[in-house]
Amino acid sequence: MRAGLPLAARGMRIGLLGGSFDPAHEGHVAITEAAMRQFRLDRVWWLVSPGNPLKARGPAPMAQRLAQARRLLTDPRIVVTDIEQRLGTRMTADTLAALRRLYPGVRFVWLMGSDNLVQFHRWDRWKRIAATVPIGVLARPGSRTAARHTKAAQVMARARLPLSQAGTLAGRKPPAWVLVNLPMSRQSSTALRAGR
Template identity: 45%
Template structure:
């Protein structure tokens, strides 16, 4: 079943992993599979962004190529590769979440991201709105934990943070609740992969 075939009456809990995926790699797969396991999600949707407003267009592969590469990396049928933001006509995460809530009112969404994104989350458009629109799972990344947990966003929503042991029930909590999960650190990054490819390593 494709995402397009899901109707408004569909009842599921879905993790959303947004990003440029330039390119997609095993770090993305690892986080997605941990989310499926730790939080008991039905699926994880990768939202391959047409263009991240906070990232340069320089070196950004075409959307079609990034989607194709992601599909080659993913083997788990519960991880779906999408270009939903193109179909929805949205550019910013807050607008994407609003559109998804309207299209799938009965699906409970969990926004998934790495600790590096939490550290700079206050730079996102309508960042406080985003936090109140879904549940959020933050995954540890090496060297970012301290910056993330002392960030403006973490401090603003510190009263909504749940302990890691409550990961299995996060999907049942109200929007605005978030959790920090100290999983095995994965240093792999898309930037490093691109640099290696450029130097033919």
């Protein structure tokens, strides 16, 4: 195992929430806690990305974003990481491939807000991502309905699980995904940056 990477044992169910976290906020915490409950996860790793290829502007420095995210959290099951920076990966498909090699037997679940599902078909090798790990989609304001009708949702329609089976997601063979409704938080990193 490489230095600085989180520990995980074979059989653990770990959610992966990627993003710039610029800055991390209570909305991230709320969807993480909901994901742990709904998908019966042992841990959630926040993958603080070096940068987002779909965003025009670069994020705040990595050290600042990591420190701010860690100050926000109190649950030791939620781990803030700079895995992509340590692995030298920028694309989710590459990060997932590396994590599966480094952590054999760990049951990873990719977590995303419904706002990300709306643009998922624009991600690099998105179909490979869907074929690599199950995906837990968490409703976000303004995108819950749109997410159900996106190109990605239509392509993956047969792999969608009913909400009643959300707790089985980590043990499912991909492709598998489920959309979970939760109490809405309108907080966003974009709005918080604008208020600085």
